[in-house]
Amino acid sequence: MPLHFHNTLSRKLEEFIPLEPGKARLYTCGPTVYNFAHIGNFRAYIFEDLLRRTLAYCGFKVTQVMNLTDVDDKTIRGARQAGLPLDQFTRQFKDAFFADLKTLRIEPAEFYPAATGCIPEMIRMIEVLIEKKHAYVGDDKSVYFSIASFPRYGQLARLNRDEMRVGVRIKHDEYAKESVADFALWKAWDEADGEVKWDSPWGPGRPGWHIECSAMSMKHLGPTFDLHTGGVDNLFPHHEDEIAQSEAANGVKFVNYWLHCAHLMVEGQKMSKSMGNFFTLRDVVAKGWTGREIRWVLLGTHYRQQLDFSFQGCHNARAALQRVDDFKTRLQEAAALPDADTTGVAARLTAAEAEFRAGLEDDINLSAALAALFNLVRDVNRMLDAGELAGKPAAAVAELLRTLDTVLGVLDVDQAGADAPADILALAQERQDARKAKNFARADEIRKLLAARGWILEDTPQGPRVKRQAG
């Protein structure tokens, strides 16, 4: 089966056929850099990372763009409160964002354009929209997109404008618009903006939110591209507005495949500061969980299902990864032995990879893909137990793990277990001597000693082995 995705536009599973064979052009809505991103944000970024890795695994050359929204109401407000210039204020959160991406092993996109770096492109696009009568200058000198000029409006979100709860959050300045549903392309400067302003044909001001994604995607990916993703909350109005702007300005289809990932919940509740269940990545790391473990948790549920984050889930992740790590250690040890392969592991590996791939190709069914991995782990463990697998054929298993990990990014196939310090190894040896002398009381005592220092001792046919206690 070729690669398939659930396309929000059609609400159906569709085969992925890129505009240009072998290439995938991907736009992913990035963070607004007014604060540290929270784990809900990272669920989306992990999903997008999984998507780009899946595309690459399936043979596509990926060009991904992720925008950084560094000018909007929240960044301006934050900068004012912090008493910092806007760029200095957002800089710290941009840096933090990239550090967090590293923590979660998220592969970098090809482009990270910032809104403040693309103002001319946005202004040009707004000019085109005005020329084409899709936008107008309001009495307040702001520029608005006219939804009435774009009959297809609502195609993505499938919202009927007549049935929308109009007026719930109308702001005081909205009288300037022809229709309440029209949205701002350019916001005229006002006092609250302070020093933040750019010159434009319509006077000083700043861009609206939606226009940046239209301008940046066009700049790096062209007027039409393959994939656009984001959280479901961006489906409307943000993505709907992007389509309207881009298609009205360019006269061609904007995006072929829209993928949206569902929300992350925390302990069954929506994450919110007032509930006390609001976590940034840094909060969770501070509680002792590694980026690798958190990544595993965030990968655990299909992207279109709500994911309920819990610390119980983190514990599960730690245990599951321990099984993988122990497996890697066994493989490494087996690889050092003389070659043995009495069961023909190659066929088993081929089957495992096919199963893994089939899962991914089915709208990134990672649960199915992981089942393929764990079934392989069990079968290979069985072979290792029976002494049927060693040497090069064992190394071939590790090689497959390496391949699968180009998608998963959590297996750490080549990361050797933490080398034990000399005194730990000395204790292990002392215990081994005690065992040989049948001094089991001393042997057990040493095991406890090691445990207290965070090291687990395991006896194998090749001698004792120490491993670091997880967490």
Place this chain on the structure above:
RNA sequence: GGCGCGGUAGCCAAGUGGUAAGGCAGAGGUCUGCAAAACCUUUAUUCACCGGUUCGAAUCCGGUCCGCGCCUCCA
């Protein structure tokens, strides 16, 4: 009110017409001086509930209950 998603073992989670993947946790066993790891067996006669369609339904249809999301700037 409109649009939409979901309820599968103690927990997490696949499966969307052919007789319940996988992970964690638990129990028993093999191995071990003892452990750990690994392996084996076991843990849902059943998929929120009630009807219906069908040779056959967790999967399709109707209804009920419960949880959640979106409906103008929150991934």
